[in-house]
Amino acid sequence: MATRRTVPGIKDYDGPAGGWGALKATATAVREQMDTLKAPLTLLRTNQPDGFDCPGCAWPDKEHRSTFQFCENGAKAVTWEATNKRVTPEFFATHPVSALLRRSDYELEDLGRLTHPMVYDRASDTYQPIEWDAAFARIGEILRGLQPDQVEFYTSGRASNEAAYLWQLYAREYGTNNFPDCSNMCHEATSVGLPRSIGMGKGSVSLEDFDVTELIISIGHNPGTNHPRMMGTLHEASRRKVPIMVLNPLRERALERFADPQSMVEMATYGSTRIASTYLQVKAGGDAAAIKGVMKALLELEDSVGQVLDHAFIAEHTQGFEALKADLLVTQWPDIEHASGLLQDDMQKVAAAYAKSNATIVTYGMGVTQHNEGTANVRLICDLLMLRGNLGKPGAGICPLRGHSNVQGNRTVGITEKPSASFLAKLEQVFGFKPPAGHGHDAVQTMQAMIAGSAKALLCLGGNFAVALPDPAQCFPAMGRLDLAVHVGTKLNRNHLLVSKETFLFPCLGRTELDVQNGLAQAITVEDSMSMVHASAGKLAPASAFLLSEPAIVAGMASATLPDSQVAWKALAADYDKIRDLIEQTIPGFDNYNARIRVPGGFRMPLPATERKWLTPSGKAEFFVFPGLHEDMVVEGADVLRLITLRSHDQYNTTIYALDDRYRGVFGRRDVLFMSQADLDSRGLAHGDLVDIETVTEGRRMRYEKITAIEYKIAPGSVGAYYPEANSLVPLDYIDKDSGTPSYKSVPVRVMRSEFS
Template sequence: MSDSSLPTDDTLPQAEPRKTRHPRIAPYPGPAGGWGALKSVGRHLLHNQSPLKGSRSLLATNQPEGFDCPGCAWGDPNHESSFEFCENGVKAVAWETTAKRVTRRFFAQHTVSELRDWDDFRLEDQGRLTEPMRYDAGSDRYQPIGWDDAFALIAEQLAAIDPDRALFYTSGRASNEAAYLYQLFARVYGTNNLPDCSNMCHEASGLGMTASLGVGKGTVSLEDFEHADAIFVFGQNPGTNHPRMLGDLRRAAERGAAIVTFNPLRERGLERFADPQNTREMLRGGSHRISSHYFQPKLGGDMAAVRGIAKALFAMIDDGNYTPDRAFLDSLTEGLDAWRARVEATDWARIEAQSGLGRDDLTRAATVYAQSRRVIATWAMGITQHVHSVDTVREIVNLLLLGGHVGREGAGLCPVRGHSNVQGNRTVGIDEKAPGWLIDALEARYGLTLPRRPGHNTVSAIGALERGKANVFIALGGNFARATPDTPRTEAALGRTRLNVQISTKLNRSHLMIGEEALILPCLGRSEFDRQGPDGDVQAVSVEDSMSMVHASRGRMEPASAALRSEPAIVAGIAEATLALTHTLREATGQALDWRGWVDDYDRIRAEIEAVIPGFEAFNARLRRHRGFALDNPARQRRFVTPSGKAVFSNAELPDAVMHQRLHERRDAGWLTLQTLRSHDQYNTTVYGYDDRYRGVHGQRRVLFINAEDLERLGLRDGDWVDLVGESHGDRERRADAFRLVSYAIPAGCCAAYYPETNPLVPLESVGIGSDTPTSKAVAIRLEPSRRLA
């Protein structure tokens, strides 16, 4: 059993955070932010042994001449302050600028088999990778390899297989420049197998919004939050996942905007916030309320909740208490009557049963909506990781269309993306379902015939590896083994590869899933100088935030090692070596595939993006502007790129009763519905420590938040240790051992625990309809006494 499966009282080597069998669990009395955030900032800077370097780098974070935070994708304001970062941004920067190093000596001391018994925090806490490494099966250790030899090994393996047997995974950390070169290489090589992290998070947002509006991106700017009368927040926890959003929510609340929150858990960041940059507030120990209304739906109940708000609004229309935007509805939308008929045919009993909320609650939310001239709806993965996520997104779009809250100042739709450039990656071509216009543009630019058949997304890529249909895996960032569902199956699938290549800044679990060959290729971090070309000119990259703003990012720190290469340089090196073996490079329209020339000057890569991707006209000139530039979003101008040219109301039925019976009505048999989530000391799969301050957990990650009524019903007590058992398929048992029960404010029948520890419980086959996104917010589990701690 691995170290991550059992609590321990030992302090980990080189680690200040403690993991203990007896964690301290106590309600957190303070607001989000405040002194707790400042203390956490200092602790993480010290832990990473870079208090001075880390502090200097923070002053360049999210600044016009600095680098984009490697954390979330929340938009940047006009940089009126020198402190455009949050607590978790500090953790991300400190994690990257750490003084700790993983050298060849480290790998000589530790076998891969030994490292598999380390937990995720301990692996990444060893520090920055410093040189390319190749796995040696004889010694079970990674050993140094030169860059050219590494590229040659990759080229040899890729040249030996059919292109559709190779998988090119992308993390949202990659810049636009790296992502564009990566997708170009994959397609010139001969495949659209471009699974990426979007497949596991906001796929439903893009699909649902595209079907309704003709564009799959949010319709708001950051400035719209300054004018909204009401902000409806669905299925997200900004206090942990994108804390800079709390500043915008707080300012909205201060000027009187209503903030209506729908979240199964009570989250401190959505209740109260103290701005660490507000000296007067900090000295007085004050804070400000965030949510004016806080509703706790059942897991998966958001669509029914929105349906209930709509039902109440239609009743208000009939009673003369609400007047929708008839001019907008009549001229720019279609399908309203069919949706209204669907809403009115849905009875309140069904809405209440599925949402877990009462008619009075939803009518109060509808009243806020009806009294607001400008409404924003914002959401994250609490909405998108369900079977019916696409329909839920479209129901939210319906709600805003009813009031004409699209294409209006202070109003619109705002899916909040995760990693800082996950949206940009998709914009510049990371898409396993390549749209026809993209292939047309690439073929015209480079004079090549490129594949058009759809490639593998993340879930189908795991299946392809499992079935032996794919056997070379290359990851541009990320931690695939820990980000994906059904962990034992994913790890076993990676272990079947002929070659596993990980382009990374730090050691992680994905490096330890060895097939025949494995390479670790260390890259520069976002905060580091990226010097290219014969004169070593410092390069800037570009990223796109959740508001479709594209801006420059320039590292300001010396690299962790002289042997590091940038992501664009690594991609270009792989491409040059591989295509030299598999293709005769051809020229068309005077433009060669000049990988080396592109990397010498990233302006040249941006010129390629400009020539191929719509919306990037004068890319280099506009990138040099203050705050960069906004990509065109037709829906912001009420231009809807749908077949009819109008915004389309959907009229989907609520999730069928069978699904809700499976998830919520098997309680009598002891089943619960689990959602996976992050702790406050975590960003995606990166674990910074063992605390979750706002939820009152210190010293442990293997905890299960559960309703007090369920504890009593199941004959359990707060503090008991249990094993989580998921649904089995055939002889495959899904379980996660040794979790401490924590009584928490969450609806009865629902529970929550951190990923990646609970990813083994998420079935690979359980995905969203249309999106193929794992249903990580709706996992059926039951509890057994812990067999490990009996």
């Protein structure tokens, strides 16, 4: 076999996920961002009952038996926020926006914490300081001159329940349901699909279910990077000999081997634990076919040995089974194999393990949702679980893996462009104004309105809106055509530099910082992926005396915009208990809110499906027939590949902590394209060649040029490139029509030797 050429920044990484590599990376993050004396105490408060909720992921807290409750990427998130670095008015005075735009996303956020409210001055091309009250007054003046539906209210998943509730109240009293949020770009397919199948838009499992499950099926996610605290749970399950069957296009180290940094034995012996008992590399866009294949194999097992399906559950709790069965019977194995990239025998092995298990959990991430048929994919997973009654019993259920630490909570407290009539009626009853009833814009619709010129203002409660969306060639210029942009955040990002006619940049308190209002320390609340609501209270001194809390910023803008409002905005911002009282009055499930969040661990929101109560129109869990086998637009051509956009290990959404992707063997760079050896060979390419990528869709030409192809263990027919850089290949309208979720995970592309080689 020929020796693989040496490529700068590319080298094999042989260690397991976690272990000493994770401890070294944590130490590096601490050294580069924080005081070495302050950092340990801060990290030890992470995810503790009297501390703050980690901003890094939405995995729930386990019982507090271990020394620490943070992981490597959680430590990066905490130190990134609690950094000693500062971005002051003096910095902005000497750094024009046009110059800052030439810096990388990593360089921008690494500058440090924002310290003062700022306004963009076009004459000098710089941000300049402004007093809070003056900024609020000007924003209110502009908004009163616009029509409500010309204004978009974006929400990041890091906002607390309290801030998000005030945000939706502000927008609805103003007169709009335009609520683009980060969920629109990741798990909106879950929020739309699950209610249709099981009557609620959230997962059904608890952390305790993982303690008694007999099988875990993992589809389309990389927990070591995107929800790393899950690795402790998978580690424990594997050591109990629970089979973990993985369907994923890439071989991800965390799903192969993991060394728990809290295991003295593994750390002392440089040992690790195998995670996946079976690893099937389904090709990009092949999830639906694979799931249908497993279900078809299950029906065949039922025919041959009997007593495989849970007929009692199906009869009592579901409808639509016969239609599903008929569709699976006429779906042919050769077609399933071609669409999934798996062999019939592979899917039969999964079905056999599933038939043997009395309690199965299916976990999934954005590899399932970010497709043209993402909502249908979610419903297919429900079908699979219902065939054996794996909903509403211990150790079983569906587990969507959210990213942001409160993206689920934001939805619970009203951040939705499609509010229910009952919720709007409650708002009217409690607050005395009539909120708008029509559906508003989601994230893609918001950007389309900005491009068309019908949206005039964008208010962002955190996030990196234009960078997170596909198609920067359209999105970035659209920001500049707005009359008004308002950005609330802790650190500088590219979205803040895509300045509009008038642009305000507001620094807010971070999750790690002490929030004192009227002399009293406040706690916020968040909801994790398993519907646990709990308190979070930072302890660090704020990065600047000029910071305001998110509730205070929202209240300040609302008071200035709505001078006749009957809402006591300033009183609410001064006492978060009062915000929670209003949440309790208007949203079911928050009974005794203030009392219950003062109990360590908090409380769980009602989940009817866990009690086998189905809040669907029929009162039953609904089987779904997926038409055909393709979850994405079919594009003919033997040379067409499917592009998956990926996060690196040193990354959280659009936040890039460093330029390494340790587990994939990439160091100091992000301009790489992961390809299988078979796909390299068929194109006459070699590991390390420069290539160009071109999107194969109708419309304008979309290209990513001069990217280095590297050989990787990825399913043939699939290629991977880093997000957000590869967003330049994703059309804005390439979405799941049911949920509006962009299809980042299966873009049809062609790869060719670079014109610049």
